[in-house]
Amino acid sequence: MLSGHAFSSLLFISSLSYVCQSARILGIFPTPGRSHYILESTLMTALVEAGHDVTIVTPFYEDYQTNGTGTYRQIVLTGVAEQQKERRKAINLFQHSKVNPFLAIYIMNRVGLSQTESTLKHANFQRLIHSGEKFDAVIVGQFMNDALKAMAHHFGAHLILFSSVGTSTWVNHLVGNPSIPSYTPEMILSYPAKMTYFQRMKNTLVNFVYNINQHFIFYPKQSALLKKYLPNPIGLNEALFNVSLVLMNTHESIAFPTSTVPCMRQIGGFHVKEPKELPLDLRNFLDEAEEGVVYFSLGSNVNSNHLPLEKKLAIAEAFSDIKERVLWKFEDTSFAKNLPKNVKVSQWFPQQDILAHKNMKLFITHAGYASTIETVHRGVPIIAVPIFGDQSMNAVYAETKGFGKVLPWQDITKDTLVGMIREVIDNPKYKEAAKRKSALLRDREVHPLKSAVYWIEYVLKHNGAHHLRVASLDLTWYQYYLLDVYLPLFLGLYILWCLCKRVKSLIRRSEKVKVS
Template identity: 40%
Template sequence: MDRRNQDKKRALSHADLEQIANESFSESGVSDEFYEPSSSEDEDSDLEDDTEAEADGAIATSDSEGVENEVIGNVNRPDNPDGVIDPDVVTETVVHPNSEVGNGNEMIVFYVFFLFYSVNCARILGVQHIAAHSHYTLIDTILKELAHRGHNVTMITTFQQKTPVKNFKSIHLTGMLEQVQAALPNVVDAVQQSIFVKNIHYEMMGLNVTEETLKHPNVQQLLKSNETFDLVVLEQFLNEGLRGFCYHYNAHCVTVSSVMAGRWANPHVANSAPPSAVPDLLVPFSNNMNFLQRLYNTIIYSFGSTLSQLYFLPKQNELLQKYFPKAPNVYELMYNTSLILVNSHVSINFAMAYVPNMIEVGGFHISTPKQLPKDLQSFLDDAKDGAVYFSMGSYLQTALFPENLKEQLLSVFSKIKQKVLFKWHNSSLDTKYSNILIQDWFPQNDVLAHPNVKLFITHGGLLSTTEAVYHGVPLLGLPIFGDQMLNIANAVTAGYAVALPFQKFTVNNFRNALNEALYNPKYSANMHVRNRIFHSRPSKPLDTAMYWIEYVLEYNGADHLKTSALRLKWVSLKDEIYKQRYQNVDELENAITNTLHNMDGRILLNVIRSGIGQAQKCIEQENNDFDHLYP
């Protein structure tokens, strides 16, 4: 089928082309008598920038018979950096034989219009609703790269933008960052919570943050404006009510999963991930689970899924209907997801099967390392025995850690021959230890790139572990909550990390783990292999992300990538029942639905009451499972 019939925006008649070109000239004040492109660089600079951002090359061909002229503009794709024309991915304008385009001023009009027409910029809205810098980094990287490529981007964000970016504007969710930080739990309390409680905590947080985003005055002002968007980029993180943006703007939906694909993402695109083989995001297991761990994982998966289906998704639907009254059911919008970009890779996590519209782009946030500040560069250059970098991430403030933890860590670090970069909030340089540099913040990516850094002590956040693999630095993990246990479990299984769960921290345990990570060469050797796997890709992960986002735009949502499993709805059951000549189909459907819900309810009650005779035992043995994983 002719692509011009697939996209009405491109199906312009010759009269339309002439009218738009003439209007463009009259608005810019260019004379009909003479136009010299090379002598008007200032006037054309913006146009040229946009053209370079979206169309890498263009050619014009014509025959001597004057039968037909074709102008073909190459679509901007990361796999085509040299602007080579590919007939399968071109934008096409046909000029008919009776056209007067061919010489003089008419040709100038034609070429100027072509510059406008060949640039296929989209209007994109991004929503970054989680007030954590790691989550912000992922969405911000995607959106600013889209702006760099010529798209017009608006970002709703919990962080204030400091530096203006071309084609990019932000809507600040004022006050949300402070609200979240004020509600952060004490670290000791966080590590003592059972996974069942953590499940409920995250779902409740998702509900609260979703509503805070939707009701924010700046967001309401945007929704009431005349703004239009072609694409909405969301984080895939307990925020189904935010799918209302996609409905409101009649826009394609692309989501970014900040963690490994799990039960918070897979159902949206009907991706299969059986709990017998794929660990839940909240368990401290890799995919190499024994029987007891598989049983425990299945219980956690069933508990979380049932809780979501029976309570939290209906609550998200209430938010959706409250702020977008004409929107369809939340499930319909969930299943209309065009693409999920997964922040994962086989070098970091284990291999998984994906439906076609789930794409791994782990590490896309990592940029080329920059030069370190002079004092930091000198400190690391002088580390002849190597250096250790300690950071527990940006989300949890170290003020939330036990008061004596800092001194316990420093007492161990002061006795090793390696130099130590010690990130601790609200601290200044402690000159008592000559081998330790204490600061509030370090440029982590640039630090890990230094060849003298031999070990990274981390909480196990996915961005941190990914950056360690990118630079080939072994890990000592102190996981606390969220997916950190899973990330460190994967690293331990792959052989490039030592783990010390935070609830098992003592000075002796930490000293032993530190010596093991520093002096056993297997961790460095295994990390070297993982580093090679990470970089062995046909394209950079950010380019891969851009390719697939623009693919969704190019093919009007790319419905052909969606599995037919998404179409297996109750309406199909109604049709089959009708064929069997059953009476009162609606009542029968309701009865079946209620029966299944009651079954889910019984499963939930069994998990809560007894855990099928094993759940409570698994909870009590959770610490022992850590010991089995991390000898």
């Protein structure tokens, strides 16, 4: 018979063996953006290195060789990335950078429905759907693709969401996380946390319209896609509100602090890697920059060539007027021939490795979230030139937290750009703020990538971790907002007020009768 100590040891070893055993994990990440893919592939390859058998659905192919005991299978949504590349050439995002928030909701509906349907009907994905395979967990990249959440039920798996940003109206209601418009700015509005009265009013209105749109327009269309492309589909609501875990690419050092329910975990900075050695010509350019280096990139989704000519000329003139060397990620190679000698141009730079260089002084960026995290991690201040999406919100974060300034692209002139470059580089407060935020971002109990793997394995170990689910998910909308409580209370108070008024009226009338 086992002693108590031996029995406890046996239980401990058994639990370890369960955690360490290989799980079958499916990642569905249809967004055709390279910056998104970098995040998603980093997460999935970490699961491979932890010993799991991973299948990833994505528009991109990567020649990846596993170093762990797990396996890595890619199901490529062929043609999607190529189509997106052609659209990027055709669509001038600078002409659509300022969009009415209500129009933005309509645009997101269209983009989300198109992307979801193109994924569901893709031949490679359809083969997976009809393969009869089963998985232990399905991780879905969260972006207006709610029908894909039903894949967890289809494959008999626990549902995990990966959000490339932090908390948002898109994801909060799925796990019962409070999303109070009085202090939670909508991403498309880019307001500060401390909003003015009129900002709170507009924020509340946009939040209301968004929720109405989501439940009465967008979700029914997503549900129709389920019925069209899935054998034996479940109801969309059953798929939506069955989330075991939300991994969020955010951290308080960068974004505004917000409330989170227990199943939401911050892993911001998880994709940042140790810097690699730079190519020789680039390394020499950086090493020999006695006055430092300015790095300018508008990211992978914005075509810099679409900048109006007068803006490109203004930027070139500004760079010729500063003492620092400049790295400019720029697609227009013909324009690059006429640039000053202190400017080095390329269609691609190893961004993380550049930001880690000791001579890096400033990052002029579109303020994409991944880029913002990378620059904060390295303690490099920024000038934010937001174009679309969440970039304006990230720019607000940078300016509010003191590690950067915002320069709308419409306001770029030689003088405004030179003036802001000098302000951010020469005023030590921006560098100091960036270093403080870097220290906060790095100061974690465990590396965020290890944390992500841990929580995914935690969900598997505890069969979906239902104990993390909050009770608000079991309430109807009128119960959640206490309308069923407030309505009777107010009705009772109104009846009581009417009775009191009636009694007072009767008393006054009787007194008049007595006097007469």
